[in-house]
Amino acid sequence: MGSISRPQSLIELHTEQGPPLALTDRAYAVLKHHILTCELRPGQRLIEKDLCAEIGISRTPLREALNRLGLEGLVSLVPYRGYEVMPVTMQDIRDMCELRYIVESEAAARAAERATPEEVDRLTELAELRYTPGDRKTYENYLRANSAFHQLLAHCSHNARLEATVVSLLDHLQRPLYLGLDLGLDAEAATAEHMVVLEAVRNKDGERAARLMREQIVDAEQRMMAALASEAGTSLMQSSNQK
Amino acid sequence: MGSISRPQSLIELHTEQGPPLALTDRAYAVLKHHILTCELRPGQRLIEKDLCAEIGISRTPLREALNRLGLEGLVSLVPYRGYEVMPVTMQDIRDMCELRYIVESEAAARAAERATPEEVDRLTELAELRYTPGDRKTYENYLRANSAFHQLLAHCSHNARLEATVVSLLDHLQRPLYLGLDLGLDAEAATAEHMVVLEAVRNKDGERAARLMREQIVDAEQRMMAALASEAGTSLMQSSNQK
DNA sequence: CCACTCTGAATTGTATGAAATATACCGTAC
DNA sequence: GTACGGTATATTTCATACAATTCAGAGTGG
Numbered sequence: 001m002g003s004i005s006r007p008q009s010l011i012e013l014h015t016e017q018g019p020p021l022a023l024t025d026r027a028y029a030v031l032k033h034h035i036l037t038c039e040l041r042p043g044q045r046l047i048e049k050d051l052c053a054e055i056g057i058s059r060t061p062l063r064e065a066l067n068r069l070g071l072e073g074l075v076s077l078v079p080y081r082g083y084e085v086m087p088v089t090m091q092d093i094r095d096m097c098e099l100r101y102i103v104e105s106e107a108a109a110r111a112a113e114r115a116t117p118e119e120v121d122r123l124t125e126l127a128e129l130r131y132t133p134g135d136r137k138t139y140e141n142y143l144r145a146n147s148a149f150h151q152l153l154a155h156c157s158h159n160a161r162l163e164a165t166v167v168s169l170l171d172h173l174q175r176p177l178y179l180g181l182d183l184g185l186d187a188e189a190a191t192a193e194h195m196v197v198l199e200a201v202r203n204k205d206g207e208r209a210a211r212l213m214r215e216q217i218v219d220a221e222q223r224m225m226a227a228l229a230s231e232a233g234t235s236l237m238q239s240s241n242q243k
Numbered sequence: 244m245g246s247i248s249r250p251q252s253l254i255e256l257h258t259e260q261g262p263p264l265a266l267t268d269r270a271y272a273v274l275k276h277h278i279l280t281c282e283l284r285p286g287q288r289l290i291e292k293d294l295c296a297e298i299g300i301s302r303t304p305l306r307e308a309l310n311r312l313g314l315e316g317l318v319s320l321v322p323y324r325g326y327e328v329m330p331v332t333m334q335d336i337r338d339m340c341e342l343r344y345i346v347e348s349e350a351a352a353r354a355a356e357r358a359t360p361e362e363v364d365r366l367t368e369l370a371e372l373r374y375t376p377g378d379r380k381t382y383e384n385y386l387r388a389n390s391a392f393h394q395l396l397a398h399c400s401h402n403a404r405l406e407a408t409v410v411s412l413l414d415h416l417q418r419p420l421y422l423g424l425d426l427g428l429d430a431e432a433a434t435a436e437h438m439v440v441l442e443a444v445r446n447k448d449g450e451r452a453a454r455l456m457r458e459q460i461v462d463a464e465q466r467m468m469a470a471l472a473s474e475a476g477t478s479l480m481q482s483s484n485q486k
Numbered sequence: 487c488c489a490c491t492c493t494g495a496a497t498t499g500t501a502t503g504a505a506a507t508a509t510a511c512c513g514t515a516c
Numbered sequence: 517g518t519a520c521g522g523t524a525t526a527t528t529t530c531a532t533a534c535a536a537t538t539c540a541g542a543g544t545g546g
Binding site for chain 2: 522528529531532536537538539
Binding site: 490491496497503515516 | 517518519520521522523524525526527528529530531532533534535536537538539540541542543544545546
């Protein structure tokens with residue numbers, strides 16, 4: 001089965017081994033990963049020639065990848081002027097959090113009603129998070145594991161569109177988290193939050209799963225906004241244009 | 244302000260006059276319009292060379308447009324095998340309706356809380372629909388006008404992400420409607436539905452706007468599913484591969 | 487009669503060069 | 517000193533040539 005062109009989540013991008021057969025796909029995967037992890041910083045100008053050299057491909061497949069990313073809202077693309085990594089604005093983060101509040105809680109409710117026993121088992125495996133404060137490596141593992149849990153939960157809604165919406169949101173929301181932004185992360189608390197939602201799913205209590213999810217997302221949003229507010233002024237949100 | 248690369252709704256595609264400066268944008272607009280209106284039928288194979296001749300451009304910008312459409316889920320793209328207009332499946336329609344139920348009702352609630360007086364005026368202008376049964380031309384006008392109202396309502400949520408999600412859904416849901424599918428359309432009933440939602444928005448009653456929206460969407464979904472069920476077997480959903 | 491391989495045509499994937507456009511810089515006039 | 521205009525450069529955009537892959541069908545052997 002050939003690899004179809006669809007958005008790939010950060011999780012998938014990281015799991016994936018062999019180079020996809022089409023160079024466009026590889027360029028898309030590499031760039032998306034770099035953008036979501038802020039290795040390519042928000043606001044950074046992107047030059048075709050440089051990226052080609054870096055990835056080791058020619059301009060045609062690179063441009064096709066950039067077009068996909070443009071449609072996805074990860075790079076801004078102005079004809080005849082060039083590309084830049086889409087800046088992260090406060091307003092956009094607020095919008096994403098509000099949308100997440102709406103769709104992820106409803107996804108949790110559907111998941112509670114529709115998840116198969118196998119899916120519940122898999123959720124249980126992913127629920128536990130570990131994190132050693134101060135260690136960058138485990139921090140990134142934490143972020144990935146947390147996303148993986150929420151993605152699988154969305155998948156359990158058995159609604160592909162709903163899942164895609166949630167996955168896209170989670171991906172985009174990774175960027176502020178990778179910006180050095182240390183909100184007081186607590187692996188045990190996060191694990192506990194996963195556990196109570198999971199319990200509601202096990203009991204097929206959609207109402208409760210949705211309510212818990214809403215509480216947790218409001219919580220997460222407030223922590224993020226607080227951290228951002230304290231960082232305001234420091235040019236985290238939008239780098240100037242250094243290479 | 245240069246035209247940025249972002250998804251364009253069917254409404255915009257139709258309103259737009261002058262050819263966009265970038266050929267990629269033009270190809271994207273033309274193809275998307277043809278796909279959403281089912282002038283390019285679901286399942287139809289797409290050949291680069293033919294499309295180039297038809298649009299009058301070369302393969303490079305065309306391929307960039309096809310990549311965007313692939314990411315958007317409007318064409319399926321398998322490396323070295325080609326493109327085809329994404330088929331419309333029952334499951335996908337169900338998923339989209341469910342997601343619409345979730346996001347559009349919440350968008351209506353936010354719109355009730357946040358719409359400006361000017362926006363309410365504009366909504367009022369768009370609320371009324373006209374439709375002469377049996378006339379294809381007015382049928383398509385009806386579809387566009389109805390989408391325009393729902394899009395503006397989503398816009399009034401003042402949440403760009405939420406709006407984008409709704410717009411994308413409305414666009415994708417145009418396809419089954421253009422497939423000849425005549426659900427018992429009633430312009431007066433639809434106008435009445437718009438009016439009651441609009442009244443809730445005027446009164447800033449978010450709860451009520453959301454509830455009305457949910458009722459109307461469930462209604463619309465049932466009408467659509469019924470019409471589809473009666474058409475089942477006739478190859479509406481997925482054309483064979485005639486040009 | 488079936489299965490298999492090989493060959494050719496059709497189609498997509500990739501690279502590269504030429505044209506179009508925007509931006510920055512410098513000089514000049516006021 | 518400032519504003520304006522022109523030129524040079526950098527960058528994107530587009531078209532085309534070439535390479536890689538798939539698919540269909542003929543031919544061959546079992």
